[in-house]
Amino acid sequence: MTLNSDLNLLKNGLMRKYVRNEVVVVYKTKEAFGGLSNMASGYPLNINDICVLTTEALYQACRFPHMPKIQQEIIGQYNPMISKKISKPYQAFSRPDWNSVRFKVMRWCLRVKLAQNYEEFGGLLLATGNRPIVEQSRKDDYWGAKLVDDVGNVLVGQNVLGRLLMELREKIKKDTENMLYTVRPLNIPDFSLLDQPIGIIKSHKLENRQKNLF
Ligand SMILES: Nc1c(N[C@@H]2O[C@H](COP(=O)(O)O)[C@@H](O)[C@H]2O)[nH]c(=O)[nH]c1=O
DSSP states (O other): OOHHHHHHHHHHTSSEEEEGGGSEEEOOTTSTTGGGSTTOSSOOEEETTEEEOOHHHHHHHTTOTTOHHHHHHHHTOSSHHHHHHHHGGGGGGSOTTHHHHHHHHHHHHHHHHHHHTIIIIIHHHHTTTTSOEEEBOSSOTTTSBEEOSTTSOEEEEOOHHHHHHHHHHHHHHHOTTOGGGEEOOOSSTTOEETTEEOOOEEOHHHHHHHHHHO
């Protein structure tokens, strides 16, 4: 991107500028807030009784509702980078509306990660307090933000993932009724995994509580 188009995007309000040492940076998964990354392992998900090991795998699988074999390969990986790598050569065959739904899909994936890992992921989100959360990326200034200065202290990007994480953090703060324990499926066509329409996702906490009632 040229400096001029960078400046135009900043003016148009799409791009954000962050000072690295004033924000919570999500960069390497082993760092303090690495668990906020979709690339973090240790936040397993369960969709329609199908185990999906990482949020990245779930997000990538959502590209291919019409290609269940590819979905299976993507979600069968322990390593999220491999899930993304498997997805890459098929990107041109993503669901035709992918660019217009991917934002909603990501928001839904994060809701699922929270519902099914409430203490760990929710705790990490709350530990960021009121600070901006920024996913630092080397290449991607849509989901994240890139370093633009020589000393590595200025990040510029749309930071859509960071902004979704902040949005979720604010929802947690207000969630006195535990509404976030349940996640409804997206209202988009063919929202399916391995040929089954994706159903309502429930937190394990809610399932355990319901079991105790009977
Ligand atoms: N963190 C991180 C990445 N970024 C992640 O990639 C996802 C977006 O994928 P796509 O929409 O297919 O480009 C999203 O979860 C974003 O956070 N990509 C990487 O290759 N390495 C990384 O360390």
